[in-house]
Structure formats: structure tokens, C-alpha cells
Amino acid sequence: MKKLLLVYVALIGLFMLYVYHAHFKEPVANPWDTRGLQGDLNETYMMITFQSGMDYWKRCLKGFEDAAQALNVTVEYRGAAQYDIQEQITVLEQAIAKNPAGIAISAIDPVELTDTINKAVDAGIPIVLFDSGAPDSHAHSFLGTNNYNAGMNAAYKMAELLDGEGEVAVITLPNQLNHQERTTGFKETLEAEFPAIEVIAVEDGRGDSLHSRRVAHQLLEDYPNLAGIFATEANGGVGVGDAVRLESRAGEIQIISFDTDKGTLDLVDEGIISATLAQGTWNMGYWSLTYLFHLHHGLTEPQILQTREEAPLPLYVDTGITIVTDENVDYYYAD
Amino acid sequence: MKKLLLVYVALIGLFMLYVYHAHFKEPVANPWDTRGLQGDLNETYMMITFQSGMDYWKRCLKGFEDAAQALNVTVEYRGAAQYDIQEQITVLEQAIAKNPAGIAISAIDPVELTDTINKAVDAGIPIVLFDSGAPDSHAHSFLGTNNYNAGMNAAYKMAELLDGEGEVAVITLPNQLNHQERTTGFKETLEAEFPAIEVIAVEDGRGDSLHSRRVAHQLLEDYPNLAGIFATEANGGVGVGDAVRLESRAGEIQIISFDTDKGTLDLVDEGIISATLAQGTWNMGYWSLTYLFHLHHGLTEPQILQTREEAPLPLYVDTGITIVTDENVDYYYAD
Numbered sequence: 162m163k164k165l166l167l168v169y170v171a172l173i174g175l176f177m178l179y180v181y182h183a184h185f186k187e188p189v190a191n192p193w194d195t196r197g198l199q200g201d202l203n204e205t206y207m208m209i210t211f212q213s214g215m216d217y218w219k220r221c222l223k224g225f226e227d228a229a230q231a232l233n234v235t236v237e238y239r240g241a242a243q244y245d246i247q248e249q250i251t252v253l254e255q256a257i258a259k260n261p262a263g264i265a266i267s268a269i270d271p272v273e274l275t276d277t278i279n280k281a282v283d284a285g286i287p288i289v290l291f292d293s294g295a296p297d298s299h300a301h302s303f304l305g306t307n308n309y310n311a312g313m314n315a316a317y318k319m320a321e322l323l324d325g326e327g328e329v330a331v332i333t334l335p336n337q338l339n340h341q342e343r344t345t346g347f348k349e350t351l352e353a354e355f356p357a358i359e360v361i362a363v364e365d366g367r368g369d370s371l372h373s374r375r376v377a378h379q380l381l382e383d384y385p386n387l388a389g390i391f392a393t394e395a396n397g398g399v400g401v402g403d404a405v406r407l408e409s410r411a412g413e414i415q416i417i418s419f420d421t422d423k424g425t426l427d428l429v430d431e432g433i434i435s436a437t438l439a440q441g442t443w444n445m446g447y448w449s450l451t452y453l454f455h456l457h458h459g460l461t462e463p464q465i466l467q468t469r470e471e472a473p474l475p476l477y478v479d480t481g482i483t484i485v486t487d488e489n490v491d492y493y494y495a496d
Numbered sequence: 497m498k499k500l501l502l503v504y505v506a507l508i509g510l511f512m513l514y515v516y517h518a519h520f521k522e523p524v525a526n527p528w529d530t531r532g533l534q535g536d537l538n539e540t541y542m543m544i545t546f547q548s549g550m551d552y553w554k555r556c557l558k559g560f561e562d563a564a565q566a567l568n569v570t571v572e573y574r575g576a577a578q579y580d581i582q583e584q585i586t587v588l589e590q591a592i593a594k595n596p597a598g599i600a601i602s603a604i605d606p607v608e609l610t611d612t613i614n615k616a617v618d619a620g621i622p623i624v625l626f627d628s629g630a631p632d633s634h635a636h637s638f639l640g641t642n643n644y645n646a647g648m649n650a651a652y653k654m655a656e657l658l659d660g661e662g663e664v665a666v667i668t669l670p671n672q673l674n675h676q677e678r679t680t681g682f683k684e685t686l687e688a689e690f691p692a693i694e695v696i697a698v699e700d701g702r703g704d705s706l707h708s709r710r711v712a713h714q715l716l717e718d719y720p721n722l723a724g725i726f727a728t729e730a731n732g733g734v735g736v737g738d739a740v741r742l743e744s745r746a747g748e749i750q751i752i753s754f755d756t757d758k759g760t761l762d763l764v765d766e767g768i769i770s771a772t773l774a775q776g777t778w779n780m781g782y783w784s785l786t787y788l789f790h791l792h793h794g795l796t797e798p799q800i801l802q803t804r805e806e807a808p809l810p811l812y813v814d815t816g817i818t819i820v821t822d823e824n825v826d827y828y829y830a831d
Contacts, residue, residue: 165504168504169500169503169504169507172504172507172508172511173507175511176507176510176511197532197533197534197535197566197567197568198532198533198534198566199532199533199534200532231532231795232532232533233532304810441810443797444809447797448810451786460566462559462776462778462782474779474816475639475779475783475813475815475816476814476815476816477642477813477814477816478810478812478814479810479812479813479814480810480811481809481810481811481812
């Protein structure tokens with residue numbers, strides 16, 4: 162009887178030990194082992210933008226968060242509320258002071274942020290740029306839209322909409338590099354591939370829907386055969402759409418716009434805007450976090466001397482363009 | 497006594513159940529959960545090249561293998577032994593027949609492989625291109641060197657070596673697109689940034705070291721003030737190096753070459769070649785596998801309509817360039 166009791170106690174003890182062992186053996190975060198790529202919830206990666214309330218950033222942040230969830234790490238979002246260089250510099254300084262596992266930043270200006278970005282690099286904080294770059298900084302990578310290719314995509318779509326012939330115009334921001342590239346890609350592709358389509362005007366829409374509407378009215382008056390307009394940014398596209406609707410010429414004028422804010426999507430849904438170009442914002446966020454994770458964990462190319470001339474990560478990622486028409490517009494409302 | 501025995505039996509039963517449960521509850525490969533990104537060793541990802549014996553592919557495969565280890569999946573390497581389009585098509589057909597989790601392929605020809613690549617896409621097999629693309633195929637992404645930027649890097653390095661002035665020549669393959677881009681990037685950067693450096697000749701080296709050596713001899717004779725030569729591919733660089741050594745003009749003529757095969761590294765080590773441009777081959781392999789893994793597991797952008805116009809992954813990744821000189825050449829021998 163006593164012997165049985167001993168076995169009984171021993172068994173209970175063994176059972177409790179086993180339960181204890183099984184429950185407290187937490188997985189250790191060593192990403193090179195065969196348990197897969199995973200980090201630690203104490204690792205915080207920060208995303209920093211400007212005009213932080215803008216719809217545009219939502220999908221960037223969603224991609225950033227999805228990657229963080231997959232890799233079991235933590236995310237913080239910070240942004241300058243305004244379109245203000247000094248404010249974004251301050252936000253970045255504050256982020257550096259917190260010594261995060263990595264920073265992804267969209268630069269409000271290609272030059273003014275360079276010193277502060279380099280300060281992060283010098284402090285050993287992984288930093289990548291997305292959407293808007295700072296080419297002379299020491300950031301480890303840039304992930305964004307190839308604007309020349311975006312313009313090229315617009316040209317192919319315009320040619321499809323016009324059956325390869327007609328007069329078209331561009332409404333753009335002639336002083337901003339990304340918009341110059343979109344315009345050049347559009348024009349050069351039409352010239353090379355669709356000689357029967359003529360770009361008869363390139364106008365400044367000032368990034369403002371009211372001004373762009375006035376410009377579009379003038380274009381419709383000056384060029385009675387105008388068949389298409391490419392607006393290189395969203396406010397311009399909304400302005401052009403308003404002008405075409407007011408003059409009851411929807412369907413006659415093919416409009417191609419840029420980005421997927423609600424105003425633009427509504428005009429696509431109504432059939433006023435024929436197509437709009439969605440940037441790969443989710444991919445910008447997802448792969449920014451993935452790159453920062455790899456830098457933080459030292460999972461970049463082994464055996465490479467770490468000097469300024471070395472490239473531990475791909476330097477440039479073209480996150481691509483998706484063409485949104487009334488056929489797939491519903492998917493973009495879901496954001 | 498009987499009651500105690502019952503308790504005893506019940507406890508043993510419970511214990512065995514627990515052990516059984518704990519041991520057979522293997523982790524399920526669901527990469528979105530918090531256990532990190534991980535696959536299954538039964539998932540096989542294939543890398544396919546041409547001229548499979550070439551040193552150049554070793555670091556691509558190393559990157560592919562390192563990513564596979566991190567993600568706990570399996571890798572197979574296949575290649576056409578020769579520089580033979582038909583053979584590579586056959587190898588790709590055989591790979592498709594095995595229904596792997598993904599295929600990364602470097603296309604021997606930008607056009608001839610397109611149909612077979614599309615066959616893989618239509619069969620639902622994720623496929624990405626690396627190093628050499630097939631732009632009209634439906635492959636999900638291309639990861640490789642931006643050759644224009646590579647030429648630009650060569651220009652900056654040449655300007656540094658020549659203190660911003662002197663006569664230079666280019667030895668290249670004038671009929672191959674990637675080499676045209678390297679030459680254009682080199683020339684345009686010098687023209688724009690370093691007007692005191694003049695490109696006095698662009699010659700065909702035929703990708704052959706003996707022919708390139710003869711061309712270099714002729715250049716040295718024709719242009720007594722020649723101060724630098726940029727060879728856009730490795731055999732050309734070795735030929736130029738041989739010519740400069742034979743004429744005992746090492747140190748006088750700055751040579752910049754391409755890639756990191758042993759012959760080139762030896763000439764860098766000897767000080768005959770001043771610098772050579774290493775392509776981001778490890779990154780090509782590493783991120784190719786990572787992209788295929790994401791496609792196989794459906795970890796690309798959610799809520800997007802999967803049509804031909806959609807871009808689930810970044811379309812183009814510039815894997816960058818590293819400048820190799822006698823200061824860091826040892827790291828490249830290690831490969």
C-alpha cells in the first residue's frame with residue numbers, strides 16, 4: 162500500500178514537471194534557426210511620414226503592420242501633422258532618441274532630411290526610405306514607385322482607351338521631379354509606340370483641384386478634338402473630372418489619374434475617370450519592415466566588409482503600379 | 497484499494513494522453529501567426545540558370561540557400577550545362593513537371609523563354625526572374641543589376657582614380673542591351689559630372705580575353721595619353737589587364753572591370769585592375785527565394801483582385817553594385 166502511494170506521488174510529480182517544462186519552454190528568437198524568421202515583441206520599428214492624416218499612408222502602414230505581425234515584432238507610427246520640413250526633422254530626431262530597431266521614413270524633401278537620416282545611420286539604427294527618397298543620404302534602401310514607368314503605364318492605357326489615335330493633354334506639377342518623370346514616361350512612350358497620339362499640351366495644375374478644373378475648361382475650349390487627359394496627381398484628376406462632368410462630356414474625354422483617394426475612386430466608379438494608377442503602397446510598407454528586420458538581425462549578406470561602398474540590401478525596389486478601373490475599383494474602397 | 501487503483505490507472509491514462517498530445521501537436525506552417533515566417537521542408541524551391549558550372553552563380557545559390565535555411569524550406573539547383581536556349585527550355589519544362597513551390601530562373605534570352613515561363617505561371621507555380629530578365633513574360637518579379645547605375649558607379653570611380661581629368665576608353669559588347677546600358681551610364685555620367693574626362697573610344701571586346709587584349713594593345717598605341725579603360729565584362733577586363741601588364745604600364749592605366757571571377761580578383765590583388773564591380777548576386781538569390789515563399793504562401797497584398805494588371809510583388813528590385821579594390825578583394829576570394 163505504501164509502495165503504491167510512492168509510485169502514485171512519483172507519477173504526479175513527473176506529470177507536474179512535464180506540464181511545467183512544456184509550458185515554460187518559450188521559443189527563443191534566433192532567426193537563423195529552422196523555426197523560421199521571427200523577432201521579439203520588444204523590437205519596435207517606426208514608420209514616419211509627413212501630413213500624417215493623409216489617406217495615402219494607410220496602406221503603407223497596413224503593409225508595415227502585416228509584416229510586423231508575420232515576424233512577431235512591434236510597430237509605431239509617427240508623422241509630422243503638416244507639410245513642414247522642420248516638423249518632420251523634429252519627429253525623426255525624437256525617433257532616433259528612442260533607439261528603435263529600425264525606421265522607415267518617407268522624406269518630405271530630398272535634401273533637407275539628409276543630415277538627420279545620416280545621424281540615424283551613424284547611431285547604428287537601420288533606416289530605409291519609402292515613397293519619397295533622399296538619394297544623397299546613407300539610408301540602406303529606397304522602396305517606391307518608378308515614376309517613369311508609371312507614366313509609361315498611363316501611355317499604354319491611354320492608347321488602349323483611344324484605340325491608338327487622338328489628341329491628349331497632361332496636367333501636372335512641372336517643378337516636381339516625380340511629376341516630371343511621370344510626364345516624360347507618358348510622352349516618350351506615346352512618341353515611340355503610338356505616333357498617332359499627339360500630346361498637344363502640358364499644363365500646370367498646381368496640385369489643386371479648383372485650379373486644375375479651370376485649366377481643364379480652357380483645354381476643352383482651346384482643343385475641340387481633345388480626346389484624353391492624363392493628370393499626374395490626384396487633385397488634378399478630380400479637377401479634370403469636375404470640368405468634364407460640368408461640360409457634360411463624360412465618355413468623350415478619357416481621363417487617367419493617379420492614386421486612390423476617395424474622391425478619385427468615386428469618379429472612377431461614376432465612369433468620369435477611366436482609370437487611375439494605384440501605387441504599391443502596401444508593398445512599400447511590407448518590404449520596408451522586412452528590410453529593417455533583416456538589418457536589425459544582421460541577416461544581410463555575410464562576409465561583406467561593411468563600408469560605405471557596400472550594399473547590404475537591394476538599393477532600390479520598384480513597388481509597381483496597378484491600373485484601377487470600374488472593374489476593380491471596389492477593392493480599393495475596402496482600404 | 498480498488499478505488500485507489502482506479503485513480504492510479506486514470507492518472508496514467510491522463511499522463512499518456514498529455515504526452516501524446518504534446519508530442520504530436522507539431523507546429524503547423526501558418527506563416528501569418530506569431531511563430532514567425534516559416535515553411536515546411538517538403539516545400540521545394542528550384543533555382544535554374546544557364547552555363548551551370550559558372551562561378552558567377554555560386555553566390556546567387558548561396559543567397560537562395562541562406563533564405564531557405566532561414567525559412568525552413570528546401571532548395572534544388574538545376575541548370576543548362578551549356579549556353580544553349582533549347583537546353584534551358586528543357587530544364588524549365590522538367591522543373592514545371594515536378595510542380596515545385598517556386599522557380600527562380602535567370603533567362604539565357606529575353607524572348608525565347610517567355611512561353612515556357614508563362615506556362616509555369618498558368619500552372620500556378622510562382623516564378624521570378626533574376627540576373628537576366630524576360631520583360632514580356634508574366635513572371636512575378638525581376639531581381640538584378642541596374643546596368644545604367646552600374647555604369648554610373650564606374651564613372652564616379654574612374655573620376656576618383658583620375659582626379660577628374662584624362663582620356664578614357666570603353667571595351668564592351670555593343671550588341672547586348674545590358675552592356676549598352678553600362679556604357680551609356682558611364683558616358684552620360686562623365687559628360688554631366690566630369691567634363692574634363694573624355695571618352696575617346698568605345699570598342700567591341702567580343703566577350704573574349706584574347707580579342708580584348710588585342711583591342712587594348714591597339715588603343716594604347718593609338719592614344720598615347722590614354723589614362724583609363726572601363727571593361728563592361730570580366731573577360732574584357734582580363735584581356736585589358738594582360739595588355740597593360742605586357743606593356744609594363746600597370747599603374748599608369750586605370751582599369752575598371754566587372755564581376756568577381758578568380759581571374760579578375762587576381763588582377764585586382766596584383767594592382768593591375770584598379771577596381772571591379774561586384775553585382776549583388778547573394779541578394780538576387782536571397783530575395784528571389786523570399787519572394788517565391790511569399791507567393792507560395794499567399795502572403796502578398798491582401799484584398800487585391802488577381803488579374804494580369806495587378807502587381808502582388810514589387811516588379812523590379814535593383815540588387816546594387818559593390819566596388820571591389822585591393823582593400824576588400826579578400827572577402828570575394830572567400831566565395
